[in-house]
Amino acid sequence: MMSSANEIGATPAAVEAAAFDAATAAVQAALAAGARYADARVVDRRHESMTARDGDVRTLDQTASVGLGVRALVGSSWGFAALGDPAGDAEARATGARATAIARASAAVPGPPMELVGVPAVQGGWSSECLEDPFAVPLAEKAALLTGVTATMKAAGVAVAEALHQAWDTRTAFVSSEGARIGQHVVETGAGMHCLTLGDGETQRRSYPAFRGQYGTRGWELVREIDLPAHADRIAAECQELLTAPQCPSGDTTLILGGEQMSLQVHESVGHAIELDRILGWEAAFAGTSWLDLSQLGSLRFGSELMNITIDPTIPGALGSFGFDDEGTPATARDAVRDGIWVGVLAGRDSAAVAGLPYAGSVRADGWARLPMVRMTNVGLEPGPHTLEEMVAATDGGVLMEHNRSWSIDDRRLNFQFGCEIGWEVKDGQRGRMLKNPSYTGIGPRFWQSLDMLGGAAPGEWRAWGTPNCGKGQPGQVGHTGHGAAPARFSGVRVGVRG
Amino acid sequence: MTADLDGLATAVLDQVRAQAGPDAQATVRVEQAALALTRFADSAIHQNVADERVTVHLQLTVDGGRTATAATTRSRPGALADLVAATLAAARLRPRDPDWPGLGTPAPLTSAGSFDPATAEASPAERAAGVAAFVEAAGGLSTAGFVQTASLTTVLADTAGRHLRGATTSATGDGIARLSGADGVARAMTGRLADLDCAALGARAATKARAGVDGVPVDPGVYPVVLEAAAVTDLVAGLVSGQFNGKAVVDGTSGLRLGEQQFDPAVTLVDDPHTGVGLPFDSEGTPTGRTELVRDGVPVGLTTDRRVAAALGRTSSGHGSDVGSTWGPVAGDPALSAGAGGTVDELVAGLDRGLLVSDLWYTRAVDPKRSVWTGLTRNGVWLVEGGQVVAAVSTLRFTQSYLEALAPGAVTVGSVVEGQPTRLMGPMGHNRVAVPALRLADWNVTGNAAG
Numbered sequence: 001m002m003s004s005a006n007e008i009g010a011t012p013a014a015v016e017a018a019a020f021d022a023a024t025a026a027v028q029a030a031l032a033a034g035a036r037y038a039d040a041r042v043v044d045r046r047h048e049s050m051t052a053r054d055g056d057v058r059t060l061d062q063t064a065s066v067g068l069g070v071r072a073l074v075g076s077s078w079g080f081a082a083l084g085d086p087a088g089d090a091e092a093r094a095t096g097a098r099a100t101a102i103a104r105a106s107a108a109v110p111g112p113p114m115e116l117v118g119v120p121a122v123q124g125g126w127s128s129e130c131l132e133d134p135f136a137v138p139l140a141e142k143a144a145l146l147t148g149v150t151a152t153m154k155a156a157g158v159a160v161a162e163a164l165h166q167a168w169d170t171r172t173a174f175v176s177s178e179g180a181r182i183g184q185h186v187v188e189t190g191a192g193m194h195c196l197t198l199g200d201g202e203t204q205r206r207s208y209p210a211f212r213g214q215y216g217t218r219g220w221e222l223v224r225e226i227d228l229p230a231h232a233d234r235i236a237a238e239c240q241e242l243l244t245a246p247q248c249p250s251g252d253t254t255l256i257l258g259g260e261q262m263s264l265q266v267h268e269s270v271g272h273a274i275e276l277d278r279i280l281g282w283e284a285a286f287a288g289t290s291w292l293d294l295s296q297l298g299s300l301r302f303g304s305e306l307m308n309i310t311i312d313p314t315i316p317g318a319l320g321s322f323g324f325d326d327e328g329t330p331a332t333a334r335d336a337v338r339d340g341i342w343v344g345v346l347a348g349r350d351s352a353a354v355a356g357l358p359y360a361g362s363v364r365a366d367g368w369a370r371l372p373m374v375r376m377t378n379v380g381l382e383p384g385p386h387t388l389e390e391m392v393a394a395t396d397g398g399v400l401m402e403h404n405r406s407w408s409i410d411d412r413r414l415n416f417q418f419g420c421e422i423g424w425e426v427k428d429g430q431r432g433r434m435l436k437n438p439s440y441t442g443i444g445p446r447f448w449q450s451l452d453m454l455g456g457a458a459p460g461e462w463r464a465w466g467t468p469n470c471g472k473g474q475p476g477q478v479g480h481t482g483h484g485a486a487p488a489r490f491s492g493v494r495v496g497v498r499g
Numbered sequence: 500m501t502a503d504l505d506g507l508a509t510a511v512l513d514q515v516r517a518q519a520g521p522d523a524q525a526t527v528r529v530e531q532a533a534l535a536l537t538r539f540a541d542s543a544i545h546q547n548v549a550d551e552r553v554t555v556h557l558q559l560t561v562d563g564g565r566t567a568t569a570a571t572t573r574s575r576p577g578a579l580a581d582l583v584a585a586t587l588a589a590a591r592l593r594p595r596d597p598d599w600p601g602l603g604t605p606a607p608l609t610s611a612g613s614f615d616p617a618t619a620e621a622s623p624a625e626r627a628a629g630v631a632a633f634v635e636a637a638g639g640l641s642t643a644g645f646v647q648t649a650s651l652t653t654v655l656a657d658t659a660g661r662h663l664r665g666a667t668t669s670a671t672g673d674g675i676a677r678l679s680g681a682d683g684v685a686r687a688m689t690g691r692l693a694d695l696d697c698a699a700l701g702a703r704a705a706t707k708a709r710a711g712v713d714g715v716p717v718d719p720g721v722y723p724v725v726l727e728a729a730a731v732t733d734l735v736a737g738l739v740s741g742q743f744n745g746k747a748v749v750d751g752t753s754g755l756r757l758g759e760q761q762f763d764p765a766v767t768l769v770d771d772p773h774t775g776v777g778l779p780f781d782s783e784g785t786p787t788g789r790t791e792l793v794r795d796g797v798p799v800g801l802t803t804d805r806r807v808a809a810a811l812g813r814t815s816s817g818h819g820s821d822v823g824s825t826w827g828p829v830a831g832d833p834a835l836s837a838g839a840g841g842t843v844d845e846l847v848a849g850l851d852r853g854l855l856v857s858d859l860w861y862t863r864a865v866d867p868k869r870s871v872w873t874g875l876t877r878n879g880v881w882l883v884e885g886g887q888v889v890a891a892v893s894t895l896r897f898t899q900s901y902l903e904a905l906a907p908g909a910v911t912v913g914s915v916v917e918g919q920p921t922r923l924m925g926p927m928g929h930n931r932v933a934v935p936a937l938r939l940a941d942w943n944v945t946g947n948a949a950g
Contacts, residue, residue, distance in 0.1 A: 106537070285540065
């Protein structure tokens with residue numbers, strides 16, 4: 001599957017002309033200094049976060065970060081220079097020239113010749129849809145929401161109750177030496193809550209709607225939709241019940257995972273594994289490599305025939321959505337796994353060229369100060385033909401787990417172990433008693449090939465979950481990614497791993 | 500890039516007084532950070548970056564407990580007035596916090612930081628030369644890693660009259676050599692680029708890679724282990740973030756038993772920014788210094804900021820940070836003292852049958868109270884029999900209590916302390932941990948490459 005790009009519109013009014021002037025000056029200076037290609041981004045990002053604990057607002061933080069990042073290519077060597085809040089064209093030009101100087105230094109330890117995959121030189125823009133500006137919602141209203149739900153959970157008897165909201169407003173002016181001039185305005189919003197209970201030498205946790213909250217390229221309407229107050233009493237009660245629940249048993253069994261946990265399973269064992277820079281070894285020393293071998297692209301069986309994974313930055317409102325990536329490539333949806341066969345990767349213009357692939361489109365940077373690199377956009381599992389209710393009814397014996405609590409996976413993205421907040425015994429087609437400390441472990445392709453039922457047939461089961469803290473890169477970058485997921489069932493999985 | 504950090508701090512405080520009145524309490528911190536990192540893979544530089552910024556951080560409290568914080572990279576006069584106005588508006592909407600600890604009182608600093616101008620001004624060519632030295636010393640093996648230089652100058656001023664200045668630099672080399680599916684690693688972090696021996700790192704990584712080929716799986720089970728410094732770094736980072744962190748004690752998620760013989764007597768742990776790459780004061784202006792955490796196996800100290808210290812009836816240990824409200828006050832420069840165990844080879848010689856582990860990866864807490872972590876080995880594991888390495892081993896998963904791994908009678912501490920980078924975010928990119936290798940009696944291996 002490959003769908004058309006988002007509609008290209010005019011440059012958003014929120015992106016100022018002066019930002020394009022600075023980016024243009026930087027690109028021209030990089031070329032004048034000897035670069036054969038250069039691009040520049042002026043990024044103006046505003047962020048707000050508020051946390052509440054046990055009925056009181058605990059923190060309220062607002063940040064504004066504006067700056068210029070310039071990429072220059074000399075031969076096959078890259079250089080990147082960034083400067084906060086450049087004062088006029090002179091500083092922008094100096095930053096462009098510095099990027100070229102750094103690229104020349106890179107050429108002291110050069111790699112093989114490399115070209116860039118071609119992209120259209122777009123002049124236009126894109127804005128995410130935002131029905132209710134999160135920065136225009138009164139702070140008092142936000143505080144009332146967060147203090148209210150934490151007070152409710154605290155009153156229900158938990159030891160610690162916390163809630164948070166975050167919002168970002170990012171305006172980007174992108175200019176390339178190939179003639180691209182692109183403005184983007186993206187608003188992202190999210191919120192969540194959790195509580196802790198303390199037992200004899202143990203801690204239990206419950207969260208809603210996800211362990212880090214739910215996020216999207218949307219406005220405050222997302223926070224209203226998830227309706228935190230409607231769930232505060234429930235998670236507080238479950239958190240207390242977990243203290244006296246039996247341990248998740250150990251052994252091989254049928255495993256049913258809720259949609260939120262499935263989103264992290266996709267992120268960790270599929271999303272990172274299909275990053276082309278990892279496959280090429282460019283992340284070998286830090287993030288790691290991948291068990292996937294490019295010679296098997298198009299033929300390798302990754303999972304069962306129920307497994308269909310898409311790379312789709314065009315999903316309205318999902319956290320990994322955009323109009324253009326940070327190389328100026330228009331957003332395009334494409335397959336990563338179709339009917340269980342691995343068919344696509346997350347790529348950038350340089351890595352795709354090295355791999356001999358014709359497409360890029362998945363290069364993103366964490367603000368102006370960081371180098372654009374291969375990142376997930378929305379990497380999601382398409383919905384299946386079943387419902388969660390049908391999965392439980394079809395299971396003679398097994399465990400149902402929901403909401404992530406811990407995650408760990410090896411540097412080739414093969415051997416994983418996840419812990420969840422809560423589990424339930426499944427016996428004779430019925431959801432039974434609650435289980436605490438549920439965990440499971442496995443090997444990626446073997447696990448995905450055991451996928452035998454996939455939800456999404458019932459309304460609301462499939463959702464585009466947002467991950468606001470995907471770490472990668474040196475210096476470190478935090479990425480915002482989206483993952484469509486629904487409940488799913490796997491056979492013969494090892495559960496109940498304990499230290 | 501030069502900026503008048505003192506002038507910026509003073510200008511923000513002037514704006515606070517003008518907009519919020521004389522009773523407002525404010526701390527302003529102006530950071531000038533420069534970070535340059537040259538990254539290589541397949542023995543070629545593929546990413547090479549440098550960024551510079553000045554960031555103004557403001558914490559503003561009105562009415563004795565209504566607090567908001569804000570930060571901006573905009574530092575022109577109008578932007579500073581906007582920063583104060585927005586922060587003041589946010590603070591006035593906050594409910595009064597009954598636990599607001601107030602500003603600290605002025606106290607003398609015991610250090611100005613450790614700033615090396617040559618490191619701060621290091622050129623891309625110098626970093627590239629470090630990469631070239633690593634690559635060449637690896638003797639033809641494929642290599643990957645980075646060489647980084649960083650500098651941070653901070654001015655902190657507050658309405659209580661403090662005006663502090665500190666600066667620090669760091670240099671880090673971190674890389675692997677690769678051979679037939681086996682990776683060997685070497686890392687070092689110092690305060691001066693001149694002290695970083697990238698050729699030695701490359702040679703060491705290559706030696707480890709050559710010794711790691713043809714790894715075979717071993718069965719899950721409990722093994723005695725020797726953890727090299729890179730692996731010990733993860734263990735120490737896990738303990739300081741989850742156990743010695745005063746917020747974890749307040750929240751009840753720490754399993755520490757202060758004053759009891761919880762660890763082997765060979766274990767002594769301190770945090771000392773002045774021997775590491777830390778600043779002479781924290782984000783709240785509290786002077787930093789040596790904090791004793793474990794003395795001869797007995798937990799004796801915690802890391803605190805002003806809020807956590809007040810909750811525990813203590814004084815701040817100088818571990819305030821921008822992320823303290825979320826993650827708590829965490830040691831930034833922990834150091835595990837050397838013991839009598841000798842070199843890694845000598846520690847291995849004391850193993851009848853066990854594992855030698857180079858590095859740990861993707862470790863996550865499974866049970867915070869017991870400090871149970873799961874993770875994987877990386878960059879080399881070897882089977883040891885009769886005090887000798889007899890075979891390379893493929894990647895293993897473990898699920899292990901870090902607290903219990905250091906129990907009395909279970910630990911032999913090596914004699915060679917190494918400065919290692921930790922993978923933390925922040926303007927400096929990395930923090931520094933100083934640790935020796937350890938021999939531990941029990942390490943719970945819960946999986947291998949087969950599952």
